[in-house]
């Protein structure tokens with residue numbers, strides 16, 4: 001149990017507990033998204049709420065956070081944990097909050113993930129671990145984590161990453177990561193275990209994807225991945241232990257494949273990037289400049305994908321599904337050009353995805369080559385994200401610096 005530098009090793013959480021928590025969240029999200037679809041009982045606007053920071057949130061965001069926290073608590077038994085989650089139960093104190101909480105309860109019951117849910121328990125579950133997160137974080141940063149029966153366990157959660165995609169029937173992801181001090185990975189806290197559930201991303205049976213299919217991922221509709229038996233149709237489910245190379249890909253409840261090596265471009269062949277969809281989320285015009293510099297036609301982000309001799313059409317999708325697409329080998333690199341000033345990325349928007357890229361052997365830094373720091377809740381020392389196989393990462397880093405991107 002001893003570790004170097006006076007730091008205890010991070011307490012390990014059974015990955016099946018985290019996978020189960022995130023998969024149950026994916027199930028309730030699918031249930032709600034299906035009901036929001038054409039002809040469904042929930043209209044888009046009727047289930048969209050604007051938070052104080054002007055970002056949209058739905059009842060599914062809260063339901064997903066509640067079921068993740070509840071499942072972690074069950075799986076960890078008496079072990080307390082801290083949670084830096086995106087949502088807060090105080091949302092329900094606003095006008096109309098009571099009806100939204102009731103809708104959460106209904107969704108959790110009807111989807112089967114929490115049949116005996118009630119308003120009091122769901123509200124409490126949304127906030128589970130929030131009050132403990134500060135002390136857990138401080139303890140881990142002080143090197144005190146991982147001892148005394150797991151005291152100092154800390155997670156970060158984005159119950160629905162890509163809510164705009166979720167509302168539009170497109171891609172979204174449930175993103176759960178365990179954080180701990182891990183000097184081998186970077187400064188501060190790092191994701192040392194993570195799950196990424198992408199309910200609308202094709203499952204593991206579809207290993208190869210054509211240009212047309214990849215282009216179609218953006219326009220995925222409400223039917224994708226939501227029909228039939230949830231256990232057999234959970235979309236893409238990935239987990240990784242963070243410091244240990246490898247990413248597991250789940251097929252229903254079975255671990256189907258484990259990937260352990262780096263892959264991808266960097267040898268001069270054409271590069272395919274994973275790119276955002278929402279202009280408000282990332283600076284898509286910089287994508288066009290980057291694609292042109294790589295030998296593309298430019299104009300990425302304007303819808304053209306910037307294809308050219310050195311560049312394949314980008315995969316343009318919402319959420320941390322972009323990381324999943326790179327980890328699955330469908331795209332070569334993840335690049336995030338932030339709109340907002342540097343230091344404003346939320347840790348839960350990247351922790352799981354970064355862990356997956358590391359798991360498959362990619363190098364992941366910020367746009368200036370600095371190591372990422374997930375001590376959170378904001379990534380204050382970082383500007384954007386760049387993740388790719390090592391040789392391609394080095395090449396992209398040079399281009400970004402040269403072009404002043």
Ligand SMILES: [Mg+2]
Pocket residue numbers: 061086158159160161162163
């Ligand atoms: Mg979210």
